[in-house]
Amino acid sequence: MTTPSVIDLLGVLAYGELTSFERTTYGASIAPTVADKVTLAAVAAHEHANFERISAYLVSLGVNPLDAMEPFVAPLNAFHANLEAKDWLEGLMKSYVGDGIAADFYREISTHLDDQTTELVTDILSDSTLADFAVEHLRSAIATDPKVSGRLALWGRRMMGEMISQATVVAGSRPALQELFLGSVNATELTSLVNKLTVAHARRMDQLGLAS
């Protein structure tokens, strides 16, 4: 069913995949080995394919993908500008932690949508290649030089804070998205969602041996 909230969700997801594709490719360009470069480039290409799938789905709903993405361009650009990874490790953390929080959020709210949209969103968010790659490289970097763990723990906390801040801005400016979110969950479910996101975030940080 084509509701404004479905289009909003697909729009933010499409622009999210497009910018993930850019950031993952940047990671490939600064990867320490050509094998790592090849792995990240494949992940980036997959993210671009996700973007194209969402775009095609929007077109099938009679919506121009550029129009659907438009409201989310400025907030997502602001998020990334406020949280620019300074190096290879921070970039990996951003992919693992940042994309992880976003995926949890999209997955939770997509369960309130029609089946076809839920299936598309779930399928797009299911690939864990980048998360696995990031965990492996981050763990090894932390083991080699324990000093990096303090910096990365701080970086992870900043990310959670920045995402909550930008999500609030977006929700405030997009009534349809806010309605999708608040209209479909009651106060108990909202607390439960926030708890779920926080628990999942803590688990990801814990995977790296970092405090959340």
Next chain:
Amino acid sequence: MTTPSVIDLLGVLAYGELTSFERTTYGASIAPTVADKVTLAAVAAHEHANFERISAYLVSLGVNPLDAMEPFVAPLNAFHANLEAKDWLEGLMKSYVGDGIAADFYREISTHLDDQTTELVTDILSDSTLADFAVEHLRSAIATDPKVSGRLALWGRRMMGEMISQATVVAGSRPALQELFLGSVNATELTSLVNKLTVAHARRMDQLGLAS
């Protein structure tokens, strides 16, 4: 036929497509509009698909793509480090002029290879989406502000010089590639190849109204 020269050519082409993919995606990330970003991201994804086609072909010949690319990683990285585009327009020029010279060169020497390799190389180099996009945007930028033409003309000449310099280094260190090149063409053909590349370069610069 799997000769060292074929593997060398496929290796340099594979790494070339992988780095083109990175640079085109970087262009997408600084594109002035979301529509331009979407166009460049699609071009980048196509370049990645080309990289995967060449890799699969190398694997079918029993060659590890990482091994085939290895000798060309340092020279191509050096080329790009020496010739870093400072902005959006220089990046477009680099794609149009730099990739154009490389494509002319690969196309010319691939005609001395077996049919299957020639077909793959020709097919991979046939897409003109990026060149068309670059010409359109560069022309419009030059028309809007004629002052940029001097800077871009200089940048085009630097690119030709840098490519000749790096090609000489690569040829000197890869006997198989040099043999493919010099063993298959006589002195007249060599002059003719250099002429062809120069003429094609001048035509590209001319398309933009720039002196070569």
